[in-house]
Amino acid sequence: MVKRFFSNELERGAFILFIMMIFYNFLNFLFHFSMGRLLGPVNYGVLAVLMSIIYIFGVPSEAIQNIISRYTSKLNIKKENNKIKFLMVKSLKKGFRVSLVLFLISIFISIALSKFLEINFWLIMLTNVLIFSSLILPIIRGILQGRKKFSSLGNSLIIESTLKLIFSISLVVLGFKVFGAMTGVLLGVSAGIIFSLYFNKEILNEKERATDFDGIYLKSVPYFIVMFVVILIFGLDIILAKRFFSPELAGQYSVLSMLGKIIFFATIAISKVMFPLTSEKYDKNENSASLFKKSFLIVLFICLIAIFIYGFFPKLIIGILYGKEYLDMAPYLVYSAIALSFLSLSNLILVYGLSTKGLRYVLFLPLFLVIEIILLYSSRGSIQEYIISFMVSNIIMFIGSFFFLKR
Secondary structure, three states: HHHHHHHHHHHHHHHHHHHHHHHHHHHHHHHHHHHHHHHHHHHHHHHHHHHHHHHHHHHHHHHHHHHHHHHHHHOOOOOOOHHHHHHHHHHHHHHHHHHHHHHHEEEEEHHHHHHHHHHHHHHHHHHHHOOOHHHHHHHHHHHHHHOOOOHHHHHHHHHHHHHHHHHHHHHHHHHHHHHHHHHHHHHHHHHHHHHHHHHHHHHHOOOOOOOOOOOOHHHHHHHHHHHHHHHHHHHHHHHHHHHHHOOOHHHHHHHHHHHHHHHHHHHHHHHHHHHHHHHHHHHHHOOHHHHHHHHHHHHHHHHHHHHHHHHHHHHHHHHHHOHHHHEEEEHHHEEEEEEHHHHHHHHHHHHHHHHHOOEEOOOHHHHHHHHHHHHHOOOOOOOHHHHHHHHHHHHHHHHHHHHEEEE
């Protein structure tokens, strides 16, 4: 039975990447747990907002990685490594140019954002440096994903999170507080870029062969819209909480939200593995529905376990991971678990649609974001109302996601 399990490409790839991403996410949340304890609710609330801004930078990041993975997967069928190198080099050059323009624009946005969120301007600018990694790193990792080099992809993630944790804790202990934490994040991501390039050395050693990527920019629009909606829904609750609630309460809510986000990060490995495989089946005119159904069941199973644990042991989880300062959030933890479970399933559905060109009416997807903002704004009176509204908005998105799939 074990041999049969590992003979299946999805299950073998998912298992490798899933185990590595468990460790990657463990290190990432160890970062949050340690920062929550070392910084205290007020400063941790600021850090959580900055991390949410980084997740929003992930809008182009996730879209780019899926696009690059999609085209790499197509070239990988015929082992056209020279064309894959051309794709990588051309994309990296364009990514750097766009990053530079966006960084310059971000200077002006940061002035307004600093006043709106009451956060130090230079902290936001330090965070904005990660714009460069958000457009460069997904290109390199998209190549690994499209080539189905799941071990190398996992290793690059683990190296990044390990160094981020080490640098951040060291700098915070030395007294640099939130600045230290963000500098550690920046150093970890830089290491991720270097090692991801190293893991692609087989491609880098190839001689480029120019090829035409037919309509890549036009075809990328659905990817950006999907990732824009998913990532903003994922991170906007923490940003708005910083505006709606007191600094201490916003910091406590950040813990509630980040614990729920463990579920999303725990299941994202499945969609990352599924994407190139269902793409490849689509290109070969093979049926990919069974792969999607299997992926859906795996994600659903993980979500149900998480909801059960969060529902029955909220005080234990918060107390052990963050400390007694955050225990007031325990009654609401199950709502966060349900919210992020539905978002995880919605993400899988939409990613599958992208991989098989099976999404329709994509321009209407931002309606889910509008619904979330309206619900959160109207329920800013208490944390309980706020987190329930966040949960309801994600349930609505999950139900609506099925209507975007072509029959």
